[in-house]
Amino acid sequence: MITLSNEPKRYEGVENRVQIMALVLALMFTIPCLRLWKLQVVDQSVYQSTADDQRIHEEPLESDRGVIYGSNDVILANNKASVSIVFTAGECPEVQREATCLRLAELLDLEPNALLEKVKKNENDPFMQLVIKTDVTKTELFRIEENGLDLPGVAPIVRPQRRYLYRETGGQLLGYLGEISRDKLNESKWRDQGYGQGDVIGLGGIEAEYERQLQGQDGFLLVTQYATGRPQLRTDRGGMPILAKRDSAGNVSTIEGKGREPRAGEPLYLTLDIDLQAKCESLLLGDVGAIVVLNADTGAVLAMASVPTYDPSVFVSHDPTGKRSALLRAEDPKPMLSRAYREQYPPGSVFKIMLAAAALEEGVITPATSHFCGGGFKINGTGRTWHCWKRGGHGRVAVKEALAYSCDVFFYNVGLALGVDKIQEWAHRMGMGVLTGIDMPRETVGLIPGKEWKAEVFADKDVWDQKWYPGDTVNLSIGQGSAATTPLQNAVMMACIANGGRRITPHLNRDLEVQSSERFLSDTTIDIIQGGMRMCVEKAPPNYPTGTGWRAGVPGLAILGKTGSAQVMNLSHHEKYATEEDIPYEMRDHAWFVAAVLDRDPQISICILVEHGHHGSTSASILAKPLLEYFYRDQVDTGIQVAQSAQEKP
Numbered sequence: 124m125i126t127l128s129n130e131p132k133r134y135e136g137v138e139n140r141v142q143i144m145a146l147v148l149a150l151m152f153t154i155p156c157l158r159l160w161k162l163q164v165v166d167q168s169v170y171q172s173t174a175d176d177q178r179i180h181e182e183p184l185e186s187d188r189g190v191i192y193g194s195n196d197v198i199l200a201n202n203k204a205s206v207s208i209v210f211t212a213g214e215c216p217e218v219q220r221e222a223t224c225l226r227l228a229e230l231l232d233l234e235p236n237a238l239l240e241k242v243k244k245n246e247n248d249p250f251m252q253l254v255i256k257t258d259v260t261k262t263e264l265f266r267i268e269e270n271g272l273d274l275p276g277v278a279p280i281v282r283p284q285r286r287y288l289y290r291e292t293g294g295q296l297l298g299y300l301g302e303i304s305r306d307k308l309n310e311s312k313w314r315d316q317g318y319g320q321g322d323v324i325g326l327g328g329i330e331a332e333y334e335r336q337l338q339g340q341d342g343f344l345l346v347t348q349y350a351t352g353r354p355q356l357r358t359d360r361g362g363m364p365i366l367a368k369r370d371s372a373g374n375v376s377t378i379e380g381k382g383r384e385p386r387a388g389e390p391l392y393l394t395l396d397i398d399l400q401a402k403c404e405s406l407l408l409g410d411v412g413a414i415v416v417l418n419a420d421t422g423a424v425l426a427m428a429s430v431p432t433y434d435p436s437v438f439v440s441h442d443p444t445g446k447r448s449a450l451l452r453a454e455d456p457k458p459m460l461s462r463a464y465r466e467q468y469p470p471g472s473v474f475k476i477m478l479a480a481a482a483l484e485e486g487v488i489t490p491a492t493s494h495f496c497g498g499g500f501k502i503n504g505t506g507r508t509w510h511c512w513k514r515g516g517h518g519r520v521a522v523k524e525a526l527a528y529s530c531d532v533f534f535y536n537v538g539l540a541l542g543v544d545k546i547q548e549w550a551h552r553m554g555m556g557v558l559t560g561i562d563m564p565r566e567t568v569g570l571i572p573g574k575e576w577k578a579e580v581f582a583d584k585d586v587w588d589q590k591w592y593p594g595d596t597v598n599l600s601i602g603q604g605s606a607a608t609t610p611l612q613n614a615v616m617m618a619c620i621a622n623g624g625r626r627i628t629p630h631l632n633r634d635l636e637v638q639s640s641e642r643f644l645s646d647t648t649i650d651i652i653q654g655g656m657r658m659c660v661e662k663a664p665p666n667y668p669t670g671t672g673w674r675a676g677v678p679g680l681a682i683l684g685k686t687g688s689a690q691v692m693n694l695s696h697h698e699k700y701a702t703e704e705d706i707p708y709e710m711r712d713h714a715w716f717v718a719a720v721l722d723r724d725p726q727i728s729i730c731i732l733v734e735h736g737h738h739g740s741t742s743a744s745i746l747a748k749p750l751l752e753y754f755y756r757d758q759v760d761t762g763i764q765v766a767q768s769a770q771e772k773p
Contacts, residue, residue, distance in 0.1 A: 184341060184342040184343055184344060184382075184384075184385045185282050185283055185341055185385065186283070186338075186339030186340055186341050186342065186385035186386055186387055186388065187202040187283045187339055187385070187387040187388065188200075188202060188283075188285060188337045188338060188339060188387070188388045189333075189336060189337040189338075189339070189387065189388030189389045189390050189391055190202075190390045190391075191297065191329060191337070191390070191391045191393065192390060192391065192392045192393060193393050193395045193396065193397045194393070194394060194395060194396045194397070194425075195396075196392070197397055198288055199287070199288060199289060199293065199297060199393070199395070199397060200285060200286065200287050200288065200297055200330075200435075201285075201286055201288070202283045202284060202285060202286060203283070203284055203286045204281050204282075204283065204284070205257060205258045205281070205282055205283070205284035205440075206258070206259050206264055206279050206280070206281055206282075207254050207255075207256065207257045207258070207259065207279070207280055207281075207282055208227075208231065208254075208255045208256045208259055208263075208264075208267060208277065208278075208279055209252040209253060209254055209255060209277070209278055209279075209280055210223075210224075210227065210242065210252075210253045210255050210276050210277050211249070211250060211251070211252050211253070211276045211278070212242060212245070212246065212249040212250075212251075212253070212276060213249035213250040213276070214250075214275060214276035215275040215276030215277075216275065219275060220242065220276075221239065223273075223274055223275060223276065223277065224238050224239050224242055225239075226270065226273060226274060227255060227274060227277060230263070230266045230267060230270060231255065231256050231259070231263055231266075231267075233255070233256065238255065241253065241255075252280070255277075257282075257284065257439075257440060258284055258439075258440040259279070264279055267279060284439055284440070285300055285435075285436075285439045286436070286439075287434070287435045287436050289397055289401070290434045290436060291404075291432050291433060291434045292397060292400055292401045292404060292432075293395065293397060293400045293401075293432075294432045294433045294434055294435050295327075295328060295429050295432050295433065295458075295459070295460075295461040295463075296328050296329060296395065296400070296427055296461070296563075296631075297328050297329050297330060297435055298325055298326065298327035298328020298329050298330035298331050298332075298435065299325075299326055299327050299328070299330060299433075299435040299437075299438040299439075300323050300324065300325055300326060300330055300435070300438055300439055301323065301324070301326045301438055302321060302322070302323055302324075303318055303319075303320075303321075303322045303323070303324045305320075307324075308320065316335070317340075324338065325337065325338075326438075327459070327564070328461075328563065328564070329391070329393070329563070329631065330435075331564045332562055332563055332564050333391050333562075333632070336388065336389045336391060337388040337389070337391060338388050339385060339386050339387045339388040340385065340386040341385055342382060342383040342384045342385035342386070343382040343383055344382045345382045391632065392632070392633040392634060393424075393631045393632065393633060394418075394423035394424050394425060394630065394631055394632075394633050395424060395425065395426065395427075395631060396425045396426060399416060399425055399426045399753070399754060400426040400427070400428055402426075402749075402750065402753050403416065403426045403428035403750065404428045404430055404432060406746045406749060406750060407428060407430035407733075407746070408430065410430065410733050410734070410736065410742070411430060411431065411456045411462075411733075411734040411735070412429075412430060412462060412731070412732045412733040412734050412736070413427075413428060413429045413430070413461070413462040413463040413466075413610045413730075413731075413732045414426065414427075414428045414463075414610075414729070414730070414731050414732075414746070414750070415427050415428075415463050415464075415610050415611050415613075415614040415729065415730045416614075416727055416728075416729050416750075416754070417614050417615070417618055417627070417629055417727060417728045417729075418725050418726070418727060419617075419618040419621035419622045419627070419719055419725075419726040419727055419728040420622050420627070420725065420726055421627065421637045421725075422615075422618070422627035422628050422629045422630055422637060422638065422639065423629075423630065423631075423633075424561070424629050424630065424631045425727065427461070427463045427464070427611070427631075428463065429460075429461045429462040429463045430462075431456055431458040432458060433450050433458045433459060437450065456734075461563075462610065462732065462734070463609070463610050463611055464559070464561060464563060464566050464567065464609050464610070464611040465565060465566065465567050465609070466567065466609065467567050467569045467570070467607035467608060467609050468607060468608065468609075468610075468689055468713050468732065468734075469602055469603055469604075469606055469607060469608075469689035469690065469691075469713070470555065470602035470606055470607075470608040470613060470687065470689065470715065471601070471602045471603065471687035471688050471689030471690070471712075471713065471715050471739070472529045472531075472601060472602060472685065472686060472687035472688065472715070472739070473602065473613055473616075473617075473685050473686075473687040473715045473716075473717050473730075473739075474550075474555070474599075474600075474601060474602030474606065474608075474687070475525070475526060475529065475534050475600075475601065475602070475685070476526070476616065476617070476620060476652060476656070476685050476717070477549060477550055477553050477555060477616055478534055478537060478538060478541070478546065478549075478600060479522050479525070479526060479534075479537070479651075479652055479655070480549070480553070480619075480620070480644060480648055480652055481541060481545060481546065481548075481549035481550075482522075482537045482540070482541050483522070483645075483647070483648040483651060483652075484549070484643075484644065484645065484648055485541060485545055485549075487537065487540045487541050488522060488537055488540070490521065490522060490523070490647075490651050491521060492521060492522065493519050493520060493521040493533075494519070494520065494525075494532060494533045494536045494537075495516075495518065495519045495532075496511055496513075496516040496517040496518060496519075496520060496530050496531075496532035496533060497516040497532070498510065498511050498513065498514045498515055498516035498532075499511065499516075499532070500531070500532045500535045500536070500597070502539070502593050502594065502597065507594065509531070509532075509535055509594075509597050509598075510531070511530060511531040511532045512529065512531055512688070513528075513530075516532070517530045517532070517533075520533050522651060522655060523651060523654050523655035523658060524655070524658070525655070526652070526655030526656055526658070526659060526685065527655050527656075527658035527659045527670035527671070528659075528668060528670060528671060529659075529671050529685070529686060529687075531601050534600045534601055535597050535600055535601070537600065538596050538597060538599060538600025538601075539593060539596055539597065539600070542596070543573050543574060543591060543595070543596045543599065544573065544574070546571070546596070546599060546600070547571045547572075547573040550571040551571065552626065552643060553615075553616045553619050553626060554612050554615035554616050554619070554626050555569065555571060555608045555612050555613070555616055556568070556569045556570050556571030556606070556607075556608060556612070557569070557612075559609075559611055559612055559615050559628065559629050560628040560629070560630075560638070561611060561628070561629045561630060561631070562630050562631055562632050562635065563631065566609075566611075567609055569607050569608045569609055569612055570605060570606065570607045571599075571606055571608075572595070572599065572604065572605040572606060573591070574591040576605075577589060577590075577591050577595070578590075578591075602687065602689065603689070603690055610730045610731075610732045611629060611730070613715070613717050613730040614629070614717070614728050614729065614730035615627065615629060615728075616717070617683075617717040617718070617719055617728040617729070617730060618719070618728035619644065620644075620649065620652050620653060620656070620683065620719065620728075621683065621719035621720075621721065621726050621727075621728050622639075622726065623642060623644070623646075623649055624642045624643055624644025624645070624648070624649055625639045625640055625641070625642050625643075626639060626640040626643075627639045627640075653683055653721065656683035656684055656685055656719075657681065657682070657683055658670050659671060659672040659673075659683075659684045659685055659686070660672045660673060660675050660676050660682045660683070660684040660718075661673070661676060661682075662676060670684075671686040671739070671740040671744075672684035672685065672686045672716065672718075672739075672740060672744045672747075673744075674740065674741070674744045674745045674747075674748065675716065675718060675744040675745070675747035675748050675751070676748065677748055677751050677752055677755075680720055680722065680723065680751060680755060681720065681721040681722040682718055682719070682720055682721075682747075682751065683718060683719040683720070683721065684716065684717070684718045684744065684747065685716070685717050685718075686714075686715065686716055686738070686739030686740045686743065686744055687714075687715030687716070687717075687739045687743075688712045688713070688714060688715070688737070688738050688739050688740075689712055689713040689715060690712050691709070691710060691711065691712060691713065691735070692710050703737055708735050709735065710735075711735035711736070711737050712735070712736075712737055712738070713732060713733070713734055713735060713736065714732070714733040714736030714737060714738055714739045714741070714742035714743040715730070715731070715732055715739045715743055716729075716730075716731045716739045716743035716744040716746070716747055717729065717730045717731075718731075718747050718751070720751065720755065723755050727754065729747060729750065729751075731743045731744075731746050731747060731750075733746075
């Protein structure tokens with residue numbers, strides 16, 4: 124009997140196939156799981172970082188620059204909160220951009236075409252916050268807020284802004300700020316220090332010299348955006364960040380965290396007496412020139428005035444009148460150029476101080492050496508005549524009288540006896556024609572010419588043009604010819620005479636160590652030079668000539684002085700004019716006066732230059748008297764030992 128089974132018939136080997144399929148399915152699920160495990164567990168930190176990079180953005184928070192202090196810790200430059208108006212083109216519909224710009228120009232009193240051009244130049248980066256106007260007034264801010272609905276993409280932001288409390292006073296010395304150039308950003312030095320496009324840096328004076336100290340470190344806020352687009356951080360009127368803001372696509376940006384707080388720049392303490400600086404600048408008003416006042420013992424710069432000057436604030440605020448570009452383009456007299464240490468002039472007769480000291484130290488002359496001045500001088504008694512400034516002559520004079528009366532003929536003789544090599548050596552030793560080492564940028568080196576210099580300069584000329592002649596030495600002996608020094612160099616030279624024969628390094632930073640050379644002038648030389656320079660200033664008894672610097676005299680002060688007149692053109696060009704005032708301004712001599720005070724503390728050395736001022740005995744020396752009276756006024760009145768020149772404004 125045949126029995127039928129209800130079980131389905133199984134094909135041979137089916138179990139094996141089922142097992143294989145199960146294994147394949149298991150593998151198919153295992154691989155994605157392993158991949159997910161790798162993505163979510165093993166590589167979680169990598170992808171989390173990538174996601175955060177896409178989701179979280181750093182919005183910069185600008186830091187304050189370091190505060191600059193003068194003597195007595197008077198604040199010269201600090202920072203204030205300033206409101207700027209920015210325009211983000213990406214937040215403004217393209218069809219409204221031109222109308223928005225025109226309306227914005229009207230409200231902020233800007234030139235419409237210039238604003239449209241500015242926006243057009245940045246159209247490739249529509250989400251960049253384009254600064255339209257800095258340091259807006261409250262009235263302008265209210266206008267923007269009242270018309271906010273008609274100004275899509277326009278918003279106020281709060282930024283730190285540099286503030287110069289004394290405006291023009293000390294402006295050239297403090298320097299100015301400006302946006303870093305593309306050329307600087309191409310240099311690794313600036314990139315490595317973290318500077319980027321749009322950063323503001325010091326471009327002159329102290330601001331440039333101490334840029335790294337004054338420049339702080341910007342901070343940032345971490346901002347999250349929950350969709351595509353660039354976050355646009357805003358601040359309220361008090362400078363606080365607004366915690367949520369919709370971008371042009373309607374996506375919300377919020378602050379993720381604080382990120383890094385901005386770190387202000389380090390403070391800088393200067394030796395500058397701002398009131399004395401103001402006094403010096405006021406004395407020069409109406410003229411073009413410079414006044415340098417140094418502590419003769421330490422080299423501390425108490426004042427370094429140059430006129431005309433400028434207000435650095437012009438470079439940090441909106442400039443509707445174009446003052447900024449006018450200053451940068453201005454020609455003579457250049458207000459952006461400090462005549463105190465960046466301009467050079469023939470030193471004229473102040474050079475005779477150094478020449479007398481060198482000749483005494485080298486034994487070329489003694490205190491008793493004298494020469495007769497009949498008003499003119501000829502080398503070996505023949506040939507060309509070099510005149511003395513006093514055409515009738517000074518008669519027979521020794522070194523003290525020669526300094527007091529500024530006798531050219533005496534120094535013609537001394538210069539020839541000393542020789543050009545020694546003149547150049549001693550001039551450099553006393554700080555003339557070399558860098559003084561002051562902590563300011565782009566100092567001018569000046570020039571004390573010599574044989575090698577002339578051979579190099581005239582290398583393309585005939586051999587006789589390259590040779591140094593005795594006549595060149597004669598010109599150099601009274602600071603003429605190709606000689607050129609700065610007022611600062613002359614003040615350093617004068618400090619050598621005041622402090623007993625040490626060359627000091629001038630400085631403005633109070634934290635710098637005092638630097639000076641070993642003493643290189645003897646007591647005898649110092650006594651003789653100081654004696655002649657006192658005769659230059661002090662009025663002589665009856666029937667005895669008075670020195671050329673008598674107008675600088677202050678009763679009660681022991682003042683050293685020396686006048687100088689530096690020729691700009693040969694005197695033959697002046698002879699066709701009836702009076703000095705008829706001589707064209709640019710043809711007039713420069714006027715010098717250097718001075719020091721012996722019997723007061725602190726001892727100071729002074730150099731005064733008046734461009735095209737005719738004579739040091741009039742235009743320059745006459746400024747020294749009110750300056751010395753101002754600085755030493757307490758000591759002259761009461762005999763106390765410390766000058767308090769910063770207690771009241773001039």
